[in-house]
Amino acid sequence: MIEARNVIKKYGAVTALDDFTVDIPEGKIGILGPNGAGKSTFVKIALGLIRTTSGSITVLGEDLDRNTVDIRRKIGYMPEHDCIPNSMTGVEFLIEMGLVTGMSLQSATQRTHEILGHLMMGEEKYRKIEEYSGGMRQKIKLAQGLIHGPEVIFLDEPTSGLDPKARQEMLETINGLTEVSGTNVLLSTHILQDVETVCDHVIIVNNGKLQMQENVKKLMQRQTDVIQVRIGGSTEDFVKQLKKSGITATSGGRGLHVPYVNDKTFEQIVDSAVKSNCQLYEMERTTVTMDNVYLEVVD
Amino acid sequence: MKEKAQVSERFREFKAELTSRPSIVMGMGLRGFLRLLSLKNQWILALVALIWLWTLGFYVLLSTGDYPCQNLEFWDSSDFKRCQPLVYYNDLGLGGVRLFLVTLAAISSSGLIANDMTDKSLHLYLSRPISRLDYLIARFIPVFLLLMCVTALPNLIVYVNQWGEAGLEFDWIKNHKWLLLDILILGSFYSASYSIIGLTFSTAINRESWAAGAFFLFVYGSAIIIEIFYLVMLESGVGDDRILLLSVIHLLDIIGFYIFGTQPFFTAFGLEGIDIADIEVFGVFILIIGSCGLFVNWMISQMEANK
Numbered sequence: 001m002i003e004a005r006n007v008i009k010k011y012g013a014v015t016a017l018d019d020f021t022v023d024i025p026e027g028k029i030g031i032l033g034p035n036g037a038g039k040s041t042f043v044k045i046a047l048g049l050i051r052t053t054s055g056s057i058t059v060l061g062e063d064l065d066r067n068t069v070d071i072r073r074k075i076g077y078m079p080e081h082d083c084i085p086n087s088m089t090g091v092e093f094l095i096e097m098g099l100v101t102g103m104s105l106q107s108a109t110q111r112t113h114e115i116l117g118h119l120m121m122g123e124e125k126y127r128k129i130e131e132y133s134g135g136m137r138q139k140i141k142l143a144q145g146l147i148h149g150p151e152v153i154f155l156d157e158p159t160s161g162l163d164p165k166a167r168q169e170m171l172e173t174i175n176g177l178t179e180v181s182g183t184n185v186l187l188s189t190h191i192l193q194d195v196e197t198v199c200d201h202v203i204i205v206n207n208g209k210l211q212m213q214e215n216v217k218k219l220m221q222r223q224t225d226v227i228q229v230r231i232g233g234s235t236e237d238f239v240k241q242l243k244k245s246g247i248t249a250t251s252g253g254r255g256l257h258v259p260y261v262n263d264k265t266f267e268q269i270v271d272s273a274v275k276s277n278c279q280l281y282e283m284e285r286t287t288v289t290m291d292n293v294y295l296e297v298v299d
Numbered sequence: 300m301k302e303k304a305q306v307s308e309r310f311r312e313f314k315a316e317l318t319s320r321p322s323i324v325m326g327m328g329l330r331g332f333l334r335l336l337s338l339k340n341q342w343i344l345a346l347v348a349l350i351w352l353w354t355l356g357f358y359v360l361l362s363t364g365d366y367p368c369q370n371l372e373f374w375d376s377s378d379f380k381r382c383q384p385l386v387y388y389n390d391l392g393l394g395g396v397r398l399f400l401v402t403l404a405a406i407s408s409s410g411l412i413a414n415d416m417t418d419k420s421l422h423l424y425l426s427r428p429i430s431r432l433d434y435l436i437a438r439f440i441p442v443f444l445l446l447m448c449v450t451a452l453p454n455l456i457v458y459v460n461q462w463g464e465a466g467l468e469f470d471w472i473k474n475h476k477w478l479l480l481d482i483l484i485l486g487s488f489y490s491a492s493y494s495i496i497g498l499t500f501s502t503a504i505n506r507e508s509w510a511a512g513a514f515f516l517f518v519y520g521s522a523i524i525i526e527i528f529y530l531v532m533l534e535s536g537v538g539d540d541r542i543l544l545l546s547v548i549h550l551l552d553i554i555g556f557y558i559f560g561t562q563p564f565f566t567a568f569g570l571e572g573i574d575i576a577d578i579e580v581f582g583v584f585i586l587i588i589g590s591c592g593l594f595v596n597w598m599i600s601q602m603e604a605n606k
Contacts, residue, residue: 047426049425049426068430069320069428069429069430069433070320070428071428072426072427072428073317073428075426077423077426079419079422079423079426081419081422082418082419083418083419083420083421083422083423084418084420084423085414085418085420086418096330097423097427098315099323099326099327099330100323100327100423100424100427100429101315101317101323101427101428102315102317102318102319102320102322102323102427102428103315103316103317103318104316104318107315107316111313111315114309114310114313118310144423147315148315148317149313149314149315180310180311181310181311181313182311
């Protein structure tokens with residue numbers, strides 16, 4: 001869906017993207033990273049709003065150096081911040097957005113009512129947007145990105161500023177609407193739960209660099225069950241002993257992560273500690289969540 | 300259930316047929332123009348009505364042969380270029396309505412970009428398949444068309460009326476074809492210039508009412524200050540006509556006279572011919588309009604890059 005090759009983007013002395021290379025497949029993809037990691041910059045470059053300092057980027061097979069404007073016919077965009085004119089009604093706003101994208105009045109009107117129907121908006125769609133709640137405003141913002149039936153929608157922090165209930169509703173709405181419209185999703189967020197709920201693929205970005213790219217399900221399956229081990233002595237010897245038993249430990253959090261196979265794994269850890277003359281301080285079976293993965297990668 | 304499934308299938312399969320970029324821009328512009336003329340904008344409608352009434356009054360004066368300069372004996376009409384028939388149009392279209400024209404331009408242009416920047420909907424427009432320039436043109440069209448309604452249109456009606464008085468002879472049109480062209484060029488020139496300056500203020504001061512006030516003060520304030528300064532300098536014998544180029548109103552008027560093929564003159568407390576090289580006049584004009592365009596473009600590019 002998106003291919004970026006050695007993309008560098010500098011704002012004066014600040015480097016927002018640093019030799020960023022990534023292949024983003026079709027589907028629902030999450031770009032995860034802390035604030036200032038370069039997520040929004042990447043989304044804006046992919047949308048053709050800002051140009052790269054160097055490097056190349058291809059979106060839906062189109063080279064952005066050659067086509068920065070017309071590519072947006074295939075893309076929907078939901079910005080992070082509140083950007084809806086209060087003076088319009090929900091219906092007026094969506095029709096206007098459809099027209100600005102190049103739809104006919106008839107087509108924009110019909111599509112507006114279909115989308116608002118999917119959003120379960122009744123009479124309130126004829127009310128001024130200034131009367132809408134935060135959740136409804138977000139839904140309208142999502143709807144405007146889908147009005148022209150894009151191949152992919154870029155969602156920039158779609159749950160930002162919402163309370164937990166509204167956030168859950170918003171994520172369900174994103175899942176529902178993109179599912180029913182068959183739209184690919186590029187979700188930029190720093191909230192892990194958003195990625196877990198919506199995405200099937202995750203890209204972790206930090207300091208303008210790609211840190212990790214993985215299928216969410218595989219990631220969860222592979223790393224859900226581990227034994228967190230903290231030892232005293234030579235960690236290197238301990239890891240070597242474990243390796244002899246056919247176990248590969250990885251560093252994680254405050255100590256080591258040993259994949260849990262069955263209860264015998266505990267015995268193997270104790271044996272390895274004895275054989276390598278290490279003191280076993282802590283051994284706890286734990287579930288690795290996206291939080292752990294994210295923190296490890298970002299740290 | 301079946302019906303719902305069909306709706307979902309249609310929703311899933313939906314592929315919008317999107318029109319070309321010029322059509323999008325023209326559509327945005329025309330919708331913006333109609334919004335300016337909507338009943339919500341009572342001040343704009345009132346000003347348009349006032350300008351048209353003023354024009355009508357002026358035309359009545361013209362048609363009855365009582366155009367003021369014919370009655371002013373102390374002016375030597377041979378030197379008084381204001382009384383050239385061609386300049387009637389300049390007076391009719393602009394001279395009488397100038398105050399209202401600037402006010403109308405200030406009110407109608409001030410919100411066009413300012414509101415998009417304030418509510419940040421600018422980001423949504425720029426994420427559509429239109430470029431920054433397309434967006435600016437789309438915001439330029441409404442105020443340009445509105446100003447054309449009060450600059451070129453009244454003159455065109457007078458033109459048609461005069462043609463009617465001449466017996467609707469085609470020869471009259473042929474003999475006055477340059478006048479027709481001048482009317483259109485003058486209207487377009489004033490409308491475009493004030494639209495661009497107005498949009499610049501709308502971008503620089505992203506509060507609608509403040510932008511309108513600043514535009515008005517900039518155009519009129521500078522005109523009054525420059526005019527007083529010019530007269531003082533003139534009295535002290537060190538006057539330089541080029542000072543007038545620092546006032547937007549005077550600059551546009553000077554070019555307006557060029558368009559009608561007459562020599563520019565200055566009238567505040569007396570009549571003076573103005574001696575400024577064409578290159579200086581047009582150089583300053585291009586500098587001002589070019590700077591406005593570059594500034595607006597730069598401001599919007601900053602909005603694109605930032606949240």
